[in-house]
Amino acid sequence: MSYLSDFKELNGGYVAFGGKPKGGKIRGKGKIKTGKLDFDDVYFVKELKFNLFSVSQMCDKKNNVLFTDTECLVLSSDFKLPNASQVLLRVPR
Template sequence: MTGNISYLTDYEPFDGGYVSFGQGGCKITGKGTIKTGKVEFENVYFVKDYKYNLFSVSQICDNKNSILFTDSECIVLGQNFKLSDDANVLLRTPRQHNMYSIDLNNIVPHKDLTCLVVKASAEECMQWNRRL
């Protein structure tokens, strides 16, 4: 989602309903493609007066990219990126229904791993995902 139409190529008007943020919301009036160097994002919604550029993790992963989040940055990795081994993988969960959910019943702790998650059912997680 972006509020700056000049970022979008292949722009086309689109009735995408409304998006809520803060204390209000705005109408989605179009969509297009954002191309920045090595990355391209299709179907990016245009929301007039939206002051940020917002991409979903799923949208990036749908392009077959991987994402690494640290305490200071977000790194979008190329499509050919592969982990050399699983030595540093502390937790892995599959993507299902366009969402990553952790089943607390199937977590096997690894060393001093502390995992803080909401104890919600899969259906409750889906409801929250739809609201976001």
């Protein structure tokens, strides 16, 4: 929770994970601000051992998201693929 600013406690229901419909209780929500990106409406779920990243939220802000085998890159909206033939699959969001 130390990365969250503007934190507000919530009785926000549950997040399903690990095959359980009530895997973790949403205890609050806040914002994460980095040097270049802001994440709004970030839920704090104590039972999660890892942070969840909203790809949709980044794309809604007109960024591009690229996953490799070792990392996730959030690219600016003006990023262009150097060669369109490198796209192996394209599906609508």
